[in-house]
């Protein structure tokens with residue numbers, strides 16, 4: 001996977017320095033663009049290995065690790081990009097998933113001062129909670145937590161305590177749910193239920209992916225929403241669901257699931273995986289100088305049309321701007337934000353002359 005696909009080697013240096021925060025597809029594609037324009041780029045990444053979700057969440061059969069690493073090595077070895085890994089960039093106090101793998105931190109406001117531009121591409125590293133009784137039991141985890149745990153063990157980064165459960169219930173219908181269900185099977189689960197509140201036609205992962213999992217042996221349960229987790233001595237023993245029927249379209253345009261009274265049923269499980277979505281995680285808490293006001297209520301960075309945080313040298317791209325999307329969209333945004341950085345800094349040189 002080449003991130004610096006616009007050139008074969010770095011052109012003459014431009015004297016501009018850019019800090020990229022987050023080494024997922026958005027941050028890496030932006031870095032590739034900027035080095036091809038001669039910029040000096042430092043990448044700050046909280047996890048020990050670059051690649052974002054491609055390295056730490058998406059199953060290997062979909063995105064091979066070698067291909068991501070080839071692109072990263074090219075940026076480092078051929079284009080002189082410095083990767084400050086295991087370094088969480090922060091401004092104000094906040095905790096997100098994967099933070100325990102960061103060994104040090106860097107102050108966002110200091111980066112803003114030290115670099116000509118800062119490009120934030122920190123993705124969606126916090127999971128939505130089920131918000132039902134019992135969801136704090138220790139064997140109720142998010143899909144991101146589950147997949148991150150398996151990937152970090154495979155990469156020699158410890159844990160792996162979520163491996164080996166025999167009966168797993170996964171709640172959700174998106175790619176995270178598909179991946180959690182499939183990885184459960186691959187890791188020896190004998191019974192995997194995938195429960196979604198609408199039908200296969202509305203599943204965000206797409207009908208093809210759901211049917212593929214059914215063929216692999218996953219039990220697909222549609223039109224059911226979780227009501228509570230069955231907990232004994234702090235440990236989840238299963239989940240209670242209520243059957244749904246579809247009503248009129250809601251604000252998303254999809255038919256609204258409507259509960260059917262008295263239709264509750266239980267599925268027993270040793271592990272409950274909640275895969276109902278991830279939330280944007282900017283490195284900015286509300287108390288972060290003037291930047292706090294540019295974070296929306298849903299956590300997204302409120303950048304303008306040129307992906308710039310208005311009136312600053314801070315730019316943003318990828319899922320931290322759009323909310324959860326796909327690799328292709330994150331790459332496109334990374335490239336767009338990099339073009340805007342290029343334009344803004346070139347103008348600065350012209351004005352200075």
Ligand SMILES: Cc1cc2nc3c(=O)[nH]c(=O)nc-3n(C[C@H](O)[C@H](O)[C@H](O)COP(=O)(O)OP(=O)(O)OC[C@H]3O[C@@H](n4cnc5c(N)ncnc54)[C@H](O)[C@@H]3O)c2cc1C
Nearest residue numbers: 022024025026046052053089122123318319325326327330
């Ligand atoms: C389980 C799962 C499966 C998916 N499967 C697919 C798929 O098959 N195909 C597809 O197209 N899309 C898939 N997606 C979506 C895709 O992974 C994302 O849309 C894409 O990775 C977003 O890219 P990004 O660069 O914006 O963010 P990310 O890939 O999340 O990268 C952000 C990076 O920033 C780092 N970071 C976060 N906060 C900080 C901080 N404060 N300081 C420093 N670094 C920080 C993170 O560690 C991470 O490396 C999947 C998503 C999930 C969760």
